[in-house]
Amino acid sequence: MKWSLQGKWIAGGFFLTLLLMGLVSFASYKNTIEIRESADQVQHTYETLNTLTDFYANMAVAESGRRGYIFLGSKQELERHQTAVKNMQSEIQILRNQIHPSSSQLQRLELLTFLMNQRLNLFKQSIELYQRNKSAFQAQDLITDKSVKIREEILKVLENIKTEEQRYLRISLYESQTSIKYRTILEILGTFLSFAVVSSLCFILYRQWIKREKVEKLERSLAQEKELSELKLQLFSMISHEFRTPLSVILLSSQLLKEILQDVVDETQLKNLYRIQSSAKLMNQLITDLLTLNRAEAGKLDFNPQLINVESFCLNLLEDLQFFAIKPPVLKFIKYGCFSRAKVDEKLLYSILSNLLLNAIKYSPNGGNIYLILKCEPETTIFQVKDEGIGITPEDRQKIYEPLYRGQNVENIVGTGLGLAVVKKCVELHQGEISVESEVGIGTTFTVRIPHTTDAVT
Ligand code: ADP
Numbered sequence: 001m002k003w004s005l006q007g008k009w010i011a012g013g014f015f016l017t018l019l020l021m022g023l024v025s026f027a028s029y030k031n032t033i034e035i036r037e038s039a040d041q042v043q044h045t046y047e048t049l050n051t052l053t054d055f056y057a058n059m060a061v062a063e064s065g066r067r068g069y070i071f072l073g074s075k076q077e078l079e080r081h082q083t084a085v086k087n088m089q090s091e092i093q094i095l096r097n098q099i100h101p102s103s104s105q106l107q108r109l110e111l112l113t114f115l116m117n118q119r120l121n122l123f124k125q126s127i128e129l130y131q132r133n134k135s136a137f138q139a140q141d142l143i144t145d146k147s148v149k150i151r152e153e154i155l156k157v158l159e160n161i162k163t164e165e166q167r168y169l170r171i172s173l174y175e176s177q178t179s180i181k182y183r184t185i186l187e188i189l190g191t192f193l194s195f196a197v198v199s200s201l202c203f204i205l206y207r208q209w210i211k212r213e214k215v216e217k218l219e220r221s222l223a224q225e226k227e228l229s230e231l232k233l234q235l236f237s238m239i240s241h242e243f244r245t246p247l248s249v250i251l252l253s254s255q256l257l258k259e260i261l262q263d264v265v266d267e268t269q270l271k272n273l274y275r276i277q278s279s280a281k282l283m284n285q286l287i288t289d290l291l292t293l294n295r296a297e298a299g300k301l302d303f304n305p306q307l308i309n310v311e312s313f314c315l316n317l318l319e320d321l322q323f324f325a326i327k328p329p330v331l332k333f334i335k336y337g338c339f340s341r342a343k344v345d346e347k348l349l350y351s352i353l354s355n356l357l358l359n360a361i362k363y364s365p366n367g368g369n370i371y372l373i374l375k376c377e378p379e380t381t382i383f384q385v386k387d388e389g390i391g392i393t394p395e396d397r398q399k400i401y402e403p404l405y406r407g408q409n410v411e412n413i414v415g416t417g418l419g420l421a422v423v424k425k426c427v428e429l430h431q432g433e434i435s436v437e438s439e440v441g442i443g444t445t446f447t448v449r450i451p452h453t454t455d456a457v458t
Helices: 004-071 077-098 102-130 137-261 265-296 312-322 346-362 419-429
Strands: 308-309 329-338 341-344 370-376 380-387 432-437 443-451
Touching: 004 077, 004 102, 004 137, 004 265, 004 312, 004 346, 077 265, 102 137, 137 265, 265 346, 265 419, 308 312, 308 346, 312 329, 312 341, 312 346, 312 370, 341 346, 346 370, 346 380, 346 419
Parallel strands: 329 370
Antiparallel strands: 308 341, 370 380, 380 443, 432 443
16 A cells, blocks of 8 residues: 555654653653652651651650669559560561661661660669669669660660651652653643644644545536536537538539539629538538537547548648639649658648638738648658738737637638637647747748657658
8 A cells, every 4th residue: 555645644643643642641650650659658758757756755665664663663664664675676677677778777777776685685684683682772773874875875876767767758759859840841742742743633634635625626527517518519519410411401502503504604693602602611611610629628529640641632632722712823732851641630630721721811812822831850740831911910829729719900801710729729639739920911821740650651
């Protein structure tokens, strides 16, 4: 399957949008995870701080329990002391899982455990001493002093652990804030880009839709036009057929009349008969021209090129047209070059040359020479029709090939403005060219160039 350029753009755009959406979704997923992790981290740090506080509180309770027991001998105080000691030991275990697993924090925890064990040993010694000797106050004071010193050290270690945990929390919060910030920027940028790409795609699709609408509209109007021109052609064919039959009857009857009368009446009296004949011929030509033009417009003008002898074709044509010339000397044939056959459509060539020659006769009201010149060139067959008639003004030269256009200087010379339009269509079918050179009052030369196709010339 071949993709058009726009198709590629659309597919690329969709792919890019999907990629951007994927990126945005991934960034927001990561943000959610990180926010949750940060919340967990805060929670975890607060739990660690709470454990440290509990540990400190239990240490104070253990101390006061010990004192209560050795001063008052209360068993309740001893139990209180023992419970607090157990709590301290389990809290140290909890702390092992809770504190940040950096080596410095672990070292601090080890130190804390060591100091705690020392203090617990002192508690144990003091209790055992009390149970052995209830009045060894001096020794008890000594133990208490040592215990207070250790307590101070424990306090310091606890404070350090706390500060370090808080520092780690701050760092981790800062890092996640920064990465959340970048991903949020990425999210906004991705969303904006996706929006831009989707908008561009919509725009391209909209333009394509408009284009397709236009093409469909054009196709519809073309089809309508084709239908109309076919209808027109049918109508013209019908009308021309209906006209041609009575015209042939007129021509035939006038010819018969001429043959009967030409020995009975003199030439001047036959003038009206000639007029009837030439008018009927003109009308016939008009119908033929209209039909040819319509066929050409509908693309239904037959084009069947065949090898013909152009020289004898030209001579026959001139003979046919002698009848139309009024004042001699009239139609002359000149040939340059050494070929005699070319590949052309005989009917169309007849239309081309007869129209040009009839125009030359028609627009030479004062007579003068009219030449049909045949030239042979290596690539082209050239036909020239040259007259010494009224000529064509420079402004008219551009427009004379338009259907129904007539020159400004034709005055009362009858015509329809269709002949040259037909000539041009027939020349175009041969892929040839037509040009004109003219000077008002001096004469006109039309040149038709028909290119040789392979085996066109012998
Ligand atoms: P028509 O001759 O019926 O007017 P054409 O299409 O054959 O229509 O010619 C268009 C116009 O070109 C004519 O009206 C005329 O002004 C000009 N023209 C054509 N051939 C000649 C010529 N040989 N000499 C002078 N003018 C011409």
